[in-house]
Each structure stands twice: as structure tokens, then as C-alpha cells.
Amino acid sequence: MDIKEIQSLIKFVAKSGASEVKLETDDIKITIRTGSATSGHETTYVHQVPVAQATMAPVAAEAPAPTAADQSKAEEDSKFITIKSPIIGTFYRKPSPDKPSFVEVGSTIAKGDVLCVIEAMKLFNDIESEVSGKIVKILVDDASPVEFDQPLFLVDPS
Structure with missing residues (x-):
């Protein structure tokens, strides 16, 4: 043309x-x-x-082979319980900006303890623990958006 x-x-x-x-x-x-x-x-x-x-066909990228460090990390994480987000929203570690965080790494939690708040449609929802144990890792930054079923915390139940 x-x-x-x-x-x-x-x-x-x-x-x-x-x-x-x-x-x-x-x-x-x-x-x-x-x-x-x-x-x-x-x-x-x-x-x-x-x-x-x-006319070119797309070429799939080959995933790198898992290393020994990746495998040992996966085995280490498998003994922990993952607490996941039950809803979509914004993750907050504190009840309000001037208050302390609900939990920190190393905190001992019991079933029913509030771990965080997720804001969805201007409603703040307390996320309670369904297990007892010790917080090993917090997987989400404060004030970050989270998806349904996204891992939030790793808990050592022992």
C-alpha cells in the first residue's frame, strides 16, 4: 500500500x-x-x-536447573506452615500507623491471634492465625497489595 x-x-x-x-x-x-x-x-x-x-514462531525460554541451595531452601521451608491471604486487598502489619505491628519475626502466636489487617473496599479485615507457633518469615511488605491465596507468613508449628 x-x-x-x-x-x-x-x-x-x-x-x-x-x-x-x-x-x-x-x-x-x-x-x-x-x-x-x-x-x-x-x-x-x-x-x-x-x-x-x-512468520517466526515464539521460542520458549528454558528454565534454569534448580541448584542445591534452592533445593535445601525448599526442604527447609516445607517444615513451615504458610499462612495465606483469604482475600484480595492491601496488607497492613499495624492496626494504625501510630501503633506497633501485630507480629514480628520471632513472635510466638496462638490460634486466633490477629496477624495483620487486609483492607478491601475501605473495610479493614483482621486476619487471624489458624495455627499456633512462631513467625519465621513475613513474606509481604507493609502497605502492599495482596492477591487471594498469596503467602503472607511462614510459621514454625513446633
Whole structure:
């Protein structure tokens, strides 16, 4: 497609009243957007796709082999209980900014103790422990977003 054809396509789209037109062929992609009521101008994007790139198959990256240190760390972590987030939200270690954290690494916890707060939709939900033990590691930074079932704490139950 040459420049004259592209220009005539732009004029045709502008006269037609369409707000957006996309045209794709093997070697070119064109998107023409006519101006909104506030801008009053048109925008044209032309993207030339090299033929070699379009026909190449993606190559999967090979994962590195686990090292002895990784294996020993996995075995060490397997004896701990992982406390996971029951909801999506923002993780907080303190009940409020001026108060101390609920738990620290090394803290002994009992079943029912509050470990953290997760804010979801402006509601602060206390997350209580379902096990007794000692906090070995805190896996999330304070005021970080967390997903459902994301690990939060490692607890040594012994």
C-alpha cells in the first residue's frame, strides 16, 4: 500500500463519519481515528510489520536447573506452615500507623491471634492465625497489595 492510497483512505474515513477504522494486511497495519467532539482532528497510525517477524514462531525460554541451595531452601521451608491471604486487598502489619505491628519475626502466636489487617473496599479485615507457633518469615511488605491465596507468613508449628 503506498502513501496515495493511505491518504485517500484517510479522506474517505473522515467523510464517512466513522470514529475508528482498522485495516490489517500481511505487511501493514493501519488504524485511523477521527477526532472526538473535543479535539476536532484525526489521528492515523501506520505500523509496518516485517514479513520475517510475522512468520517466526515464539521460542520458549528454558528454565534454569534448580541448584542445591534452592533445593535445601525448599526442604527447609516445607517444615513451615504458610499462612495465606483469604482475600484480595492491601496488607497492613499495624492496626494504625501510630501503633506497633501485630507480629514480628520471632513472635510466638496462638490460634486466633490477629496477624495483620487486609483492607478491601475501605473495610479493614483482621486476619487471624489458624495455627499456633512462631513467625519465621513475613513474606509481604507493609502497605502492599495482596492477591487471594498469596503467602503472607511462614510459621514454625513446633
